[in-house]
Amino acid sequence: IYFMYDLLDKYGSDPRVTYLINHRELYFIPILNPDGYVFNATTHPNGGGLWRKNRHANGSSTFGVDLNRNYSFAWGHDNIGSSPDPNAATFRGTAPFSEPETMALRQFCAQRDIRTALNYHAWGNSMVIPWGYARNATLVDQEKFHRYGSMLTESNEYLVGSPFQTLGYAANGTSADWMYGNVTDKPQIMALSPEIGGPNDWFWPTANRIIPLCKAQLQANFRIACLAGSCIKVKPELPCELEGSTVHLPVRFMNFGSEADSNFTARFTSSDPHIVGVPVAQLFLPTLGPDQEILDSFSLALAPNIPIGTVIRGVVHTFLRGNIVLLDTVEFSYGVPQVLFSENGESSLNNWTGNWARTTEKSYSGNYSITDSPFSLYAPNASSTLTLQNPIDLSDYTEVMLRYHTTWELQRNWDYVIVNASRNGVDFDPVTGRHTQPGSGSHQPYGEPVYDGSEYAWVLEKIDLSAYSGHDLYLQFVLGSNSNQERDGFYFDDLCVTGYKVLDSRKPQKPFVNMHLFPNPGEGHFQISGMKDGIGPTSLQIFSLLGNKLRDLPAN
Structure with a gap:
């Protein structure tokens, strides 16, 4: 409803909104479970009701079907992702589309050429994609769904993944699985399910949180509509x-x-x-x-x-x-900075110590990447490390940057990967990247920058290490896990540390002699000539094209 208001308010004045309204058909279903909503409002008029099903009379004094377990695709796949028990909160009904609400949505979709959809739920700060019915089910459009998810969550930074990956459980007979998986009753729909709000918002956010939560979805709503047509x-x-x-x-x-x-x-x-x-x-x-x-x-x-x-x-x-x-x-x-250190895992890990290893399971480039648990899930109660053996000399460098491509799957809010840096190889401090977030404190180190949850697309990480300029630099990766729900772990590829020479001529420095080198480029012998111009004792340093110091001649 807030998105509808935003579109109507900006139509004719915002060219992006005007284009969208003129070139798309947008359909809004404010609520699919009106009876369950009214029941919660009646029993808990001040908020807090937790009834999730509709109010279907099941007999034996039980009521309700979980509408998001009542769709035909993978309906009743198992009794974990839904329940056959009418008393259960995830009761899937007696048959697919047994409920008038889901039947109405099926008919609605069958009569229209709908291409994209968002099915809103609460809570979890997540953007959920198929499949929900099985953890390891093959998703043909997995890369596309993650691309959509990354695009939709660019501003609110929601976690993207399947129900198991984002929420920690399986769900079968869901609306998103049916919209995408069923292609006989209707066209295929690229459907995702935002889980709105965090643990403090819960199912009933306070009144002052409602508008901020709505605003956090504006970009996702706008872009899912854009994706229904051409969208560069x-x-x-x-x-x-x-x-x-x-x-x-x-x-x-x-x-x-x-x-x-x-x-x-x-x-x-x-x-x-x-x-x-x-x-x-x-x-x-x-x-x-x-x-x-x-x-x-x-x-x-x-x-x-x-x-x-x-x-x-x-x-x-x-x-x-x-x-x-x-x-x-x-x-x-x-x-253009100089590459001071690089690691792509293509040959060996002789530069490192620890129990991480190379793997061919996945890579950003080449054949190998580096991971904590090759060809398996990481172990429970793990504390595995990968530490750079020999330091990177940053004594002459500034604007130091650590970069690598990475992808990961970790138990959300519990397991983590942290990147550390050190000047002496003993005292390590965590460093913050573009894709880290403060640790939850449950099992993660509270407030420290950690990788959490899942990121299934390769992303480029950038970590500013300028604080280590002028010193030696050691790097360390650490994975920590608790005692349950092991996942695939953390991968990185094409790691490099770059920096700029402090003596670069474009940085403030002492005056230098106006020199000429002949021949340049040269091989073997060459001649340098110049004038001191009265600037005092002069030293001479010779560098290669890569910035490596070749000769240091004393003053005079």
Whole structure:
């Protein structure tokens, strides 16, 4: 209802909303279980009622069917994901679609070409995808569902995964499984189920939490509607470091939606003072079908003397037939850093100690990645580590960044992975990445940055380690688990540590001699000449193209 209000309020003034209303059919079912809702309001007028079923009279003084266990796909798959007991809260009914509410929704979907849907529930701060009926059931569109989930949860950062992965239990006969899995009664629907709110919100959030919870779903609602047609979105090309007076910012465009289209344009705008001239660049994109992508670039003119490591940001506006559809923020760092250490697991782990290992189960690139528990679930009560044996020398480097691609499956709120850094290899401190979150304190270290829950798509992690500039750097990965619900664990690939030389000429430093080197590039002998210009004693340092110091000649 809040989303409906937002659309009506902005139609005609917000070009994205106007485009959406003019090019989509949106259907809203405010509540599918009115009898159960009224029953809760009657028995608990101040909130707190926990009746989840409808009010079907089952006989023997029992009432109600769990409507989200009453759909035909995988109905009654087992007695764990639903119950045959009329007294149970998850009673699935006597047959698929035995209830008028689910029958009405079946007929509603059969009469329309619905392509995407959100089925709202509470609670869990999760975006639930199929399959619910079995933990290891093959999901053909798994990558697509996770792509949808990541896109829909970009602002509220909900956890994306199946019911078992996000909520810790299986569920069969659900609306989302039926919408996606059944293709005989209706077209296939890409259906996801947001679980709204956290443990403090519960099933009955306080009045002051209702509007914030509604606002947290606006992006998901807008984007699920966009995905029903063509929907071009930027896929970040990271890491991205560029330098020069003119740069070409790479941007990968992908059609996340359900239709092909050929009338897309993209425009880059920025108010960043480091971009000179008219800060607008435009691209005309070719026809892109569903799931198709293309790599292109915006040409940008940059100001001189930009400090190394400066992050320059802008916004990519995607237009369809002249109507703006989506906005995406992109960024790049000025200057190309040096790779100080890298690990991709392709050869060995001789640089590390601990009980993690290489695996071919999955990888971001190449054949191998590194994980805590190859080809198995991690053990209960585990405390497994992977520690870098020899330090990375950061004495001459600044703007130090740790990057790696990662994917993980951990028991939510209990098990965790934490990344530590140290200057001496003994005293380690946790470091914060883009995808970590504060530990819950249940089994996770309270408030410390941990990986929690599940992320099934490979994501790029970036951790700023500039605090370790000027020192040795040791790295450590730690997995901790409790005594139940073991999961697949944590994987990383293409790890690297990068930094910029402190003596880079674009950083403040002592004056240096205006020198000439001949021949350059050269091999064998070469000659250096220059003038001191009265700046006092002069030393000479010679570096390779990779930034490694080759010779240090004393003053004079």
